[in-house]
Amino acid sequence: MRRVRDVLRTRVLTGVYGNRPLPSEAALAAELGASRNVVRDVLALLRMEGLVDRIPGVGTLVVSGKAVQGLDRLRGLAESFDTGCDRVVNQVLLADTVPATPTVAERLEVTPGTEVIALERVRMLDDQPLSLDASYLPADIGRPLLEMDLTRHDVFGLIEGELGLCLGAAALSIEAIAADRTVAGLLRVPDGFPLLFLERLTYTDAGRPIDLEFVRFRGDRMSLSAWLHRTPDPHSNHPYSERG
Numbered sequence: 001m002r003r004v005r006d007v008l009r010t011r012v013l014t015g016v017y018g019n020r021p022l023p024s025e026a027a028l029a030a031e032l033g034a035s036r037n038v039v040r041d042v043l044a045l046l047r048m049e050g051l052v053d054r055i056p057g058v059g060t061l062v063v064s065g066k067a068v069q070g071l072d073r074l075r076g077l078a079e080s081f082d083t084g085c086d087r088v089v090n091q092v093l094l095a096d097t098v099p100a101t102p103t104v105a106e107r108l109e110v111t112p113g114t115e116v117i118a119l120e121r122v123r124m125l126d127d128q129p130l131s132l133d134a135s136y137l138p139a140d141i142g143r144p145l146l147e148m149d150l151t152r153h154d155v156f157g158l159i160e161g162e163l164g165l166c167l168g169a170a171a172l173s174i175e176a177i178a179a180d181r182t183v184a185g186l187l188r189v190p191d192g193f194p195l196l197f198l199e200r201l202t203y204t205d206a207g208r209p210i211d212l213e214f215v216r217f218r219g220d221r222m223s224l225s226a227w228l229h230r231t232p233d234p235h236s237n238h239p240y241s242e243r244g
Helices: 002-013 026-030 036-048 100-108 139-147 155-161 183-185
Strands: 052-055 061-062 069-070 090-098 117-126 128-138 167-178 194-206 207-216 222-225
Touching: 002 026, 002 036, 002 128, 090 128, 090 139, 100 128, 117 139, 128 139, 128 183, 128 194, 128 222, 139 155, 155 167, 155 207, 183 207
Parallel strands: 069 222
Antiparallel strands: 052 061, 090 117, 117 128, 128 207, 167 194, 194 207
């Protein structure tokens, strides 16, 4: 079943079927060397992911492909689609001063309780919720952003374009989580829906941490990609790690 799911999921995401209905369950079973029950179960899983839908009298159709954000360089969401602000619009839920929790204070290298700027936004892509972003910035950096248009601009773009700061690098971690009731309501998904949870701490080119983000992406609408190079590990004791 896992093999069939991987094959069909890859075909759907890479546009093999386009706008055409998928082959029948019988045809897919014969092609993939699986039973019709397995194919039926796999299609049900793909429907749960929001990748396909069953249309009576028509068949199984691809609903939409996933948006892809590359991890090869530091960029904002709108930058990832190279469309400026046309496709990405933000619903601003919170833009205010709050005391830094111990976690936020540690990441931003400030004293707990220090005032920081909190931003919470639902990021909309093509008028559909894509992610819920919670950002924390030092007050001197974040306070000017409160007077700017946060509905149609990435924070990265405002920091560089309006504040004149150069961003340098970011520490990133990613894991899978399930949507709780509040998040599910904001992202318009069922409770327990699979999400990609991203924590990113962005530094200026001078090494100051200025933007701590906790991002919850809808698992059915977003995937993350990167091109990785294998380089020698200086800490490895493998006999082939050094070549003479």
